[in-house]
Amino acid sequence: MYNIRKISEELYYLGSDDIRLELFENIHPIQKGVSYNSYLLLDEKTVLLDTVDSSKGKEFLEKIKVVLNGRDLDYLIVHHVEPDHGAMIGEVVTLYPNIKVIASKQAFVFIKQFGANIKEENMIVVKEGDKISFGKHEFTFVGAPMVHWPEALVSYESTTKTLFSADAFGTFGCLYGKLYDDDFNIELELLEEMRKYYTNIVGKFGVQVQTLLKKASGLDIKMICPLHGPIWRTNLSLLLDKYNKWSKYEPEENGVLIVYASMYGNTEKGAITLANKLKEKGLANLAVYDVSKTDVSTLIAETFKYSHLVLASPTYNMGVFPIMHNYLEDMKALNVQNKIVGIIENGTWACKAGDEMIKIIKEMKNMIVLEEKVKIVSSLNEKSEQEIESLMDSILKTL
Ligand code: FEO
Numbered sequence: 001m002y003n004i005r006k007i008s009e010e011l012y013y014l015g016s017d018d019i020r021l022e023l024f025e026n027i028h029p030i031q032k033g034v035s036y037n038s039y040l041l042l043d044e045k046t047v048l049l050d051t052v053d054s055s056k057g058k059e060f061l062e063k064i065k066v067v068l069n070g071r072d073l074d075y076l077i078v079h080h081v082e083p084d085h086g087a088m089i090g091e092v093v094t095l096y097p098n099i100k101v102i103a104s105k106q107a108f109v110f111i112k113q114f115g116a117n118i119k120e121e122n123m124i125v126v127k128e129g130d131k132i133s134f135g136k137h138e139f140t141f142v143g144a145p146m147v148h149w150p151e152a153l154v155s156y157e158s159t160t161k162t163l164f165s166a167d168a169f170g171t172f173g174c175l176y177g178k179l180y181d182d183d184f185n186i187e188l189e190l191l192e193e194m195r196k197y198y199t200n201i202v203g204k205f206g207v208q209v210q211t212l213l214k215k216a217s218g219l220d221i222k223m224i225c226p227l228h229g230p231i232w233r234t235n236l237s238l239l240l241d242k243y244n245k246w247s248k249y250e251p252e253e254n255g256v257l258i259v260y261a262s263m264y265g266n267t268e269k270g271a272i273t274l275a276n277k278l279k280e281k282g283l284a285n286l287a288v289y290d291v292s293k294t295d296v297s298t299l300i301a302e303t304f305k306y307s308h309l310v311l312a313s314p315t316y317n318m319g320v321f322p323i324m325h326n327y328l329e330d331m332k333a334l335n336v337q338n339k340i341v342g343i344i345e346n347g348t349w350a351c352k353a354g355d356e357m358i359k360i361i362k363e364m365k366n367m368i369v370l371e372e373k374v375k376i377v378s379s380l381n382e383k384s385e386q387e388i389e390s391l392m393d394s395i396l397k398t399l
Helices: 054-068 089-095 105-113 186-217 236-248 266-280 296-305 322-333 353-361 382-398
Strands: 011-013 016-018 034-036 039-042 046-049 075-077 100-103 123-125 131-133 138-143 153-157 162-166 223-226 253-260 286-290 306-316 340-346 374-376
Touching: 016 054, 039 054, 054 089, 075 089, 100 105, 105 123, 186 236, 186 296, 253 266, 253 296, 266 286, 266 306, 266 340, 266 374, 266 382, 286 296, 296 306, 296 322, 306 322, 306 353, 306 382, 322 353, 340 353, 340 382, 374 382
Parallel strands: 046 075, 075 100, 100 123, 162 223, 253 286, 253 306, 306 340, 340 374
Antiparallel strands: 011 039, 016 034, 039 046, 131 138, 138 153, 153 162
């Protein structure tokens, strides 16, 4: 049947691609869509691992029926209740009234809050280290609080050495038939979507991701089945390395990200002058964005990637340009750390943008603001061009 894939003799993929969703969580643009993954195990017992978003609910229920092929559904494991995975819990429980639901204690509270009714006798509460066998396959449950909600669990199946990782190791982008990581050119097709997903969805919770990575390092993992994006079976070390860097807030690359705001093009000229000078000096790794033309989720992903960040903003209402302000606040909310930051400010009178940006930057951990601040007074002149030269020198020295 449409989009049912066999992962092993007993394990099936029942997920769906969603290309029609414009904004994930109604906030993050996803031009390449997203997949909602769910898995069904046919052992001595039948076990459904998570559900999908309600937009794919009808086809999901049909797929379950097809794979079960007349058998009853014995268990549902809920790793994460957020509605992109938990929306169909109520329907599944209604359709299969004998089903036992396995989840964390807090997950059952959330399931009820979202309106699904599960009878007390059908609830199996699991906690860190609990094991349940369904025949040949034995699952060990591992707490993953705040990856990315507090109730989240992951589970490790020891026969196939598979980690069912919930939101962890997820990726934006439709699968379109490419089920495994090795179906993709990771650099060209996956990495940007991985980074965008991680930084914007899980980015805030680096400490908790580090805890999960430490737990995972004690397991012999051959395959990772997340709730979004491909199943990982080949490039596990690349995946773990990226997650390790992102969750430690370490830059992936030495390079410069310039993000500017500009009302009439004068601050933009300052930013582009710096970009040109850096390139003239041979800097290989440079990215430049206009904050008014780029969604903040893209800026956040790029911010996690680079070692150096240059922010250029005009003064607006005696403060930072509002869209730049929003980007800075998002950086703070997502715990961005460990950057070397250059500042370009502009003001025709009462120039405040620089000090305001520095104030917000200083509220983040381990951010070094370069002393060589550039001050543009309305438009570039000899003095501000000289300041750009000094900022360039300082950036190149610290790269
Ligand atoms: Fe994919 Fe936190 O839900």
